[in-house]
Amino acid sequence: MGSAALAEKTSAPTDLLTPEEFEAAIRAVGAERYHDKHIFHKMLHGGQMNKGQVQAWALNRYCYQDAVPRKDAALMARTDDRALRREWIHRIHDHDGLGEEEGGIERWLILTDGLGLDRAYVISKEGALPATRFAVEAYVRFVAEQPLVVAVASSLTELFAPKIHRERIAGMLENYSFVSDDVMAYFKRRLSQAPRDADFALDYIKTHAKTREEQDACVKAVQFKCNVLWAQLDALYLAYVQGMIPPGAFVPAA
Amino acid sequence: MGSAALAEKTSAPTDLLTPEEFEAAIRAVGAERYHDKHIFHKMLHGGQMNKGQVQAWALNRYCYQDAVPRKDAALMARTDDRALRREWIHRIHDHDGLGEEEGGIERWLILTDGLGLDRAYVISKEGALPATRFAVEAYVRFVAEQPLVVAVASSLTELFAPKIHRERIAGMLENYSFVSDDVMAYFKRRLSQAPRDADFALDYIKTHAKTREEQDACVKAVQFKCNVLWAQLDALYLAYVQGMIPPGAFVPAA
Structure with a gap:
């Protein structure tokens, strides 16, 4: 059942959803719209891509990694709830690293190194698709501008x-001879990090979405x-x- | 010659470009990258689209119109130069209208009316592609955040x-039986408005880009x-x- 249909069925539109209904509405968004359903991922995971295509994916996805700690x-900049900040800060540690730990962005660069991409070029984001950067920055703005509980929901x-x-x-x-165990370290680490955060x-x-409007806004945030x-x-x-590579974007070696 | 090549050829990278060189570098960006070179426009203008495709274009492009006065x-919010604000404000008049004049956004809605789209649906932007909204909002942010002269350049x-x-x-x-003279009023008006603004x-x-770095940033703004x-x-x-219509976006009638 779609998230909209669920919300409609389980309550009149102005009634607060129970925690279980609310969680089900959030999960229904993923069942409909999460990017595991996109043909690009099916091709990527199924071994149907060449090295240049995998490079393009890793190069562009770096922009997303780069945006996450921002x-x-x-989000932390918006709240005077110290307990929330103390919890949320480990997400920044996870990506930027802390002390000896290099963090997820470094692990992503090990992936792009392993794919033969120049590190300075990756970090510059100059070869990334403009559409990637627009999407990623829209996420940063969303978190900076939406009500706090809605911003939290967007991480879900x-x-x-x-x-x-x-x-x-x-x-x-x-499927790929050019992908080795150590370059996949980013994803292995996320297997334990993501569920804790979620x-x-x-x-x-x-706890904090106290009206039906706020609950609906949280569901929309996941959309x-x-x-x-x-x-x-x-x-x-x-x-x-x-x-159809747009002007100025990364062009894989022939 | 590309804009980068022109800049390299005409001066050492730290030398100020002459006004003529600067203008040529700006114009070279258009020759390389303006969207008149995109296959979608070639198809649109060449009569190769069906009504649903033209509807999708007009519906999405509405998001851009909607963002322009913002x-x-x-830009006006950032400058204490009253002369600049007095000049710039007519761009808002052009789009939002003033007094008797309904403005360009209304003319755009006459276009979407003429294509058979529901006005409230168009204005809601709910059927627009997320990528459209991300791109358009990136433009608003760019103008709000970049140095003023660079923000001005992005209009070029x-x-x-x-x-x-x-x-x-x-x-x-x-090429299209469903497009009439009056629904094209938006573009006719822009024929005189755009050159004056440019x-x-x-x-x-x-006048205001006083260093080579500022000139280069202006060229990049047009890119x-x-x-x-x-x-x-x-x-x-x-x-x-x-x-490949993404989940939730406008689906033309079969």
């Missing part, structure tokens, strides 16, 4: 992430976030599967 | 607009703006020519 800092695509990460690790290791965020919105992810794959598909 | 207000795709508007008026009237903005950046326009057509092409 969106988390944007993490509920759906472990499945895609498991598929990706297995599929990419099996559990916290889900509890948070169940929005799915759109951010989906639009990135649409752009990759048009540029690197259909071959 | 980006112009964002208007230098290249009259040609595409002339092609569009002729091509769409000739002349002002070009003079402004020639950025071309990316904003190009990304919108890429998204339309994938969704409505290739048929």
Whole structure:
């Protein structure tokens, strides 16, 4: 059942959803719209891509990694709830690293290194598709501008992430000679990080979304976030599967 | 010659470009990257689209129209130069209308009316492609956040607009039975508005970009703006020519 249909069926539109109904509405968004359903991922995980296409994916997806700690800092900047900040800050640690730990962005660069991409070029984001950057920055703005509980809700695509990460690790290791175990370290680490974060965020919105309007806005936030992810794959598909690379973007070696 | 090549050839990278060189570098961006080169426009103007595809274009492009007065207000909000504000405000009048004059957004809605789209649905932007909204909002943010002279420069795709508007008026009237003279009023009006605005903005950046770095940033601003326009057509092409409509977006009647 679609999220809209569920919301309609379970209550009159102005009634507060029970925590169970609210969670079901959130999960229904993933079942409909999460980017594991996109043909680009099916091709990526199924071994149907050449090295240049995998490079393009990793290069563009770097922009998303690069944005994550900024969106988390944007969220922290908005709240005087110290307990929330103390919890949320480990997301920044996860991506930027802390002390000895290099963090997820470094692990992503190990992936792009392993694919033969120049690190400075990746970090510059100059070869990324404009559509990638527009989508990613829309996410940062969303978190900075929407009500706090809605901003928290937008992180909840993490509920759906472990499945895609498991598929990706297995599929990419099996199908691509140029992908080795150590370059997949990013995804292995996320298998444990994402569920912990998602559990916290889900509890948070169940407690803090106090009206039906806020609950609906949280469901829409997960839709929005799915759109951010989906639009990135649409752009990759048009540029690197259909071959319509826009002016100035990365062109794989022939 | 490309804009980068021109800049390299005409001066050492730290030398200020002459006003003529600066203008040539700006114009070279259009020659390379303006969206009149996109296959979607060639198809649109050449009569190769069905009514549903033209509807999708007009519905999505409404999001851009909707953003224009906001980006112009964002620019005005940043300057204490009253003369600049007095000049710039007519761009808002052009789009929002003033007094008896209904303005360009109303003319756009006459176009979407003429294509049989529900006005409330168009205005809600709910059926627009997420990629359209991400691109358009990136433009508003760019104008709000970049240095003022760079923000002004981003408007300079208007230098290249009259040609595409002339092609569009002729091509769409000739090729589509569902397009009539009065629904093309938006573009006819822009034939006189755009050159006036572009002349002002070009003079402004020639006077106010006082270092080579500022000049280069202005050239990059026009590239950025071309990316904003190009990304919108890429998204339309994938969704409505290739048929990969993302979840939740407008689906034309069969």
